[in-house]
Amino acid sequence: MSKIVIALGGNALQSKNSKPTSEGQLEVVRHTCGRLAEISAQGYEMSIVHGNGPQVGRILLAFEAAKDVTPVMPFDVCGAMSQGYIGYHIQQALKYALSVRNKHCPVVTVATQIVVDKDDKAFENPTKPIGPFYTEAEAKKLIQEKGYVMKEDAGRGWRRVVASPAPRKIMEIDAIKNLWKSTIVVSCGGGGIPVVENPDGTLEGVAAVIDKDFAAELLAEQVDADIMMILTEVEKVAVNWGRPDQRNLNNMSLKEAARYVEEGQFAPGSMLPKVEACMKFVRQNPQKKAIITSLDKALEALEGKTGTVITFA
Structure with a gap:
């Protein structure tokens, strides 16, 4: 029985014709999970990795819009939030799609931390735009007050940019391996929550975006797909x-x-x-x-x- 790691592109979570709402996403995810269930029904053992670009951007935008009434959450926390709600939609839709094909298999989402090298050269030149657009004056204020790296984006305004470091280690890999035989695992969502390891062994979230295709590759290697x-x-x-x-x-x-x-x-x-x-x-x-x-x-x-x-x- 072949083992397969599947990385879902953005079109598998949201289409150009769907509204950028929870309901719109769920409708697209149901179609996606129908296709995934077909693969599972053929006997493939699989795990799922997904992107989170639009979703984490909207989470950031919501926090920025409500910053006067609730604290803005750091980027790694926003990434974790996106893993949770996208995984929830996939769990719900895939479980149903499997059941109508008479396959009864648990589907779970693992909030996945991925270690990156704090000295990765990507941190020296952040290039990945995230969140809303700002005026130049607003961008300069954010640079001064929060230390953000801000860049002008093709004449559309200024945006915060973060690094895109290479994934080094999946912290929850043992749990994923233990679940593999009995469960379809959704993991490494959005490329994983980027963390660095401190000398004392603690983990610390960082503002970065790991490419989900490279996260999927690391997962595929480590589960011997x-x-x-x-x-x-x-x-x-x-x-x-x-x-x-x-x-x-x-x-x-x-x-x-x-x-x-x-x-x-x-x-x-x-x-x-x-x-x-x-x-x-x-x-x-x-x-x-x-x-x-x-x-x-x-x-x-x-x-x-x-x-x-x-x-x-």
């Missing part, structure tokens, strides 16, 4: 994207993927981290494979009918 699957908006990875000579890829070896990355074929912040996470997985696990495809084609991709498969050779 056979397949790492990243579900996104497109059925296949393409080179020469958006050009007349666009070419969709059925397969990529590690060598081919590295060449395409060198050529700049994949957009940073979009397809690039997905491909790089898949490359890391197969580099560490040469006998295994990674797949990038769309949510609605996930089962077909596992059957070898579509998607882009990344292998060592």
